[in-house]
Amino acid sequence: MQHTTTPDPADRHSSGNIARTLLWMVVVASALANMAASFGGADIWVHLVCGAITVLCAGTLVVRNLRSRR
Numbered sequence: 001m002q003h004t005t006t007p008d009p010a011d012r013h014s015s016g017n018i019a020r021t022l023l024w025m026v027v028v029a030s031a032l033a034n035m036a037a038s039f040g041g042a043d044i045w046v047h048l049v050c051g052a053i054t055v056l057c058a059g060t061l062v063v064r065n066l067r068s069r070r
Helices: 008-011 015-040 044-068
Strands: none
Touching: 015 044
């Protein structure tokens, strides 16, 4: 007979899950900011900053995903 345990609800809110959620939120926010800057005719530095933030956060998400597979 197998013993089953119910998962601890605190495990769902681990720091890894919170970090991943925050990274996704920053990716979406920076992409939207870049789009708004495009429609608003903002300076080029605004586009560069938004794009750099998007790339850094997306890259971090990819690295975290690849490391979790090991």
